[in-house]
Amino acid sequence: METTYSPKPVISIQNLDHYFGQGQLRKQVLFNINLTINAGEIIIMTGPSGSGKTTLLTLVGGLRSAQSGSLQVLDRELCHASSEELTQARRSNGYIFQAHNLHGSLTAIQNVRMGLEVHHGITPQEMLTRSQAMLAAVGLEHRLNYYPDSLSGGQKQRVAIARALVNQPKIVLADEPTAALDKQSGRDVVELMQKLAKEQGCTILLVTHDNRILDIADRIIYMEDGHLVRDGVSAVAMEK
Numbered sequence: 001m002e003t004t005y006s007p008k009p010v011i012s013i014q015n016l017d018h019y020f021g022q023g024q025l026r027k028q029v030l031f032n033i034n035l036t037i038n039a040g041e042i043i044i045m046t047g048p049s050g051s052g053k054t055t056l057l058t059l060v061g062g063l064r065s066a067q068s069g070s071l072q073v074l075d076r077e078l079c080h081a082s083s084e085e086l087t088q089a090r091r092s093n094g095y096i097f098q099a100h101n102l103h104g105s106l107t108a109i110q111n112v113r114m115g116l117e118v119h120h121g122i123t124p125q126e127m128l129t130r131s132q133a134m135l136a137a138v139g140l141e142h143r144l145n146y147y148p149d150s151l152s153g154g155q156k157q158r159v160a161i162a163r164a165l166v167n168q169p170k171i172v173l174a175d176e177p178t179a180a181l182d183k184q185s186g187r188d189v190v191e192l193m194q195k196l197a198k199e200q201g202c203t204i205l206l207v208t209h210d211n212r213i214l215d216i217a218d219r220i221i222y223m224e225d226g227h228l229v230r231d232g233v234s235a236v237a238m239e240k
C-alpha cells in the first residue's frame with residue numbers, strides 16, 4: 001500500500017482569541033486565529049501596524065500566556081499553560097528581535113554562549129567550541145572578542161542570529177529582524193537565517209514590514225485588525 005507523506009505540524013493554532021486589559025478597558029486584539037505551521041517552513045507574517053502580529057508571535061513563543069482557543073507548539077498546549085510550562089516552552093525556541101538585544105558588557109562570543117546556558121550537561125569547553133563555530137557560520141570568526149558597540153548593525157544582528165541558532169532550536173521567532181538595517185545588510189541577514197534554518201531543519205516565524213525580504217518565505221501570512229486574512233504559498237516558493 002502506498003503511504004502518503006504528511007508533514008508534521010510544529011505549531012498548530014485553533015480558534016485563538018486574545019485580549020488585553022481588564023473590565024471596561026478589555027480589548028480584543030486577536031480574533032479566531034487558525035494556523036498550522038509544519039517543520040522546516042519559513043513563514044513571514046505581515047500586515048499593518050497594530051494588526052496583532054507581535055502579539056501572535058509572543059503567544060507562540062510562550063512570552064505571554066494564551067487564554068482562549070488552542071495553541072500547540074511542539075506538542076505542548078500553551079493555552080492556559082502554567083508559568084513553568086511557558087518557561088519550558090521558551091527554552092525550545094530561538095529569538096531574534098529588531099534591536100538585537102545583545103548584552104553590551106559581553107563580547108560577541110559571550111553573547112552567543114548565553115544561548116547555551118539554559119541547557120545543562122554541556123561542558124564549558126563545548127560551549128566555547130559551539131559558540132565559536134556558530135559565529136564562524138555567520139561570518140564573524142574574526143570578531144569573537146568584540147563588544148557590540150564596536151560592531152556594525154548588520155554584524156550585531158548576525159551575533160543575535162548566532163545566539164538564537166547555537167542551541168539548534170526547532171523554532172526561531174523573529175520580530176522585524178531587518179528594521180534597523182540598510183537594504184544590503186537586511187538582505188544578508190535574512191538570507192543567512194534562511195540558509196542556517198534550512199541546514200538545521202528549523203522552522204522560522206518572522207514578522208516584518210519589509211517588503212524586500214518577502215521572497216525568502218515559503219508562506220506569507222497577512223494580518224489585519226486582529227484577523228488572519230490571508231495565508232498563502234509565496235509566489236517565489238511556488239517557482240522553487
Ligand SMILES: Nc1ncnc2c1ncn2[C@@H]1O[C@H](COP(=O)(O)OP(=O)(O)OP(=O)(O)O)[C@@H](O)[C@H]1O
Pocket residue numbers: 020021029047048049050051052053054055056
Ligand atoms: N501590552 C499591551 N497592552 C495593551 N494593548 C496592547 C499591548 N500590546 C499590544 N497591544 C495592542 O494590541 C494590538 C496589536 O498590537 P501588536 O503589537 O500585536 O501589533 P503589530 O501588528 O505587531 O504592530 P506593529 O507592526 O506596529 O509592531 C494593538 O492595538 C496594540 O495597541
